[in-house]
Amino acid sequence: MDTLLAIFNSKVVLTILIPLLLLSIKYLAVKGVRKRAKSKREDRRDLVNNIKNFLNFLMIILLLGIWASEIQQFALSIAAFAVAIVLATREFIQCLIGFFYLISTRPFRIGDWIQVGEFVGEVNATDWIKTTLLEVDLETYQYTGKTLFIPNNKLISSAIKNLNFLKRYATHRFTIVRDESVNPFVFLDELLAKANSYCEDFHDVAVRYNQIIERRLDVKITGPDPSIRVATSELGDTEVEFTIFCPTDRALEIEHALTADFMHMWFAQKALLPAS
Incomplete structure (x- = not known):
């Protein structure tokens, strides 16, 4: 009993320490890249975005590895509800699939002008769930000041037009x-x-x-x-x-x-x- 409690406590400690460590690394790395880009007057938003996504992915993998046995037991205990869970989280799963489609095909990069459906803008950031655009008016080629948050599942169901040459x-x-x-x-x-x-x-x-x-x-x-x-x-x-x-x-x-x-x-x- 004491051994199980010790293992559980160690997992809890690691669950707290790993996110803190990776978040600190992410903060320092992003700050360093932005400072270097500012001094050289370069656009390194794509690198900043990749660092954030990689460290978030690493954090999730490490946490899943720590709690793998517990997650497996929990998954088996709710097997009867698996279909209901999939249906309830369908949109979320589609957004994750859209993110993997995005990083595997690379139809655009941070800073590109794109059109997804009726939405047009400059890609400002991407993550597991959404793609953030700074809206652009193609009539005037100016930023409208609006920020668009496009769910990643739209990247699968809608045509993506890369308008980067228009920049x-x-x-x-x-x-x-x-x-x-x-x-x-x-x-x-x-x-x-x-x-x-x-x-x-x-x-x-x-x-x-x-x-x-x-x-x-x-x-x-x-x-x-x-x-x-x-x-x-x-x-x-x-x-x-x-x-x-x-x-x-x-x-x-x-x-x-x-x-x-x-x-x-x-x-x-x-x-x-x-x-x-």
């Missing part, structure tokens, strides 16, 4: 709609020259980045030169669509500049029309 350069499209009173082909060449001038300072980098994306995806993508397409809507209005391959942080700036140029040219041309 630096994006194929930005926008459309201006006006009535049919002015022929835009009159000033289309001048407008295209304006678009090229706005993209001139980063044109060489855009060409190289465009080629990198095409090599990795093994497909031909739009760009890097700007293009303008003129069409008509179902109501008969004139639609002018711009396609610009540019840095994401300058997409709105270039869109506003081209919109201003278009409006100036459109109204100038309209002023030349005879009064009706």
Whole structure:
């Protein structure tokens, strides 16, 4: 009896000491990596996330090893309720499976921009249960300030789109709609020259980045030169669509500049029309 009590007490002590030790190691390791990354101005969130997940996994394995015999006896005693337990914890189990799918296939890394279903954001952290995203608005390529917590089971049931290339350069499209009173082909060449001038300072980098994306995806993508397409809507209005391959942080700036140029040219041309 005394021997059993001693064994039990030693297991309790180890159960307390192991988490304290591993949590201390995790705290010091994460603090060290972040301090080093800050001094070198590097993004090491992926390494921090891997350290946390590895030490959490190690802690669970060690605790299971300590209490393996007790857990086995407990599992046998509740075998009759196994089906009910599986059904009750189905979502939790699916999240665990989703985590193992994530670490085995590596569809994205910390810092990547991804889309899961209708949710878009930058991957900030992953753990056994969820993936944390910092929401990104693809219309403006800006952070919305919202944090999304995606259960890992969604990674299995939903398509994952890796949008990481959009972090630096994006194929930005926008459309201006006006009535049919002015022929835009009159000033289309001048407008295209304006678009090229706005993209001139980063044109060489855009060409190289465009080629990198095409090599990795093994497909031909739009760009890097700007293009303008003129069409008509179902109501008969004139639609002018711009396609610009540019840095994401300058997409709105270039869109506003081209919109201003278009409006100036459109109204100038309209002023030349005879009064009706």
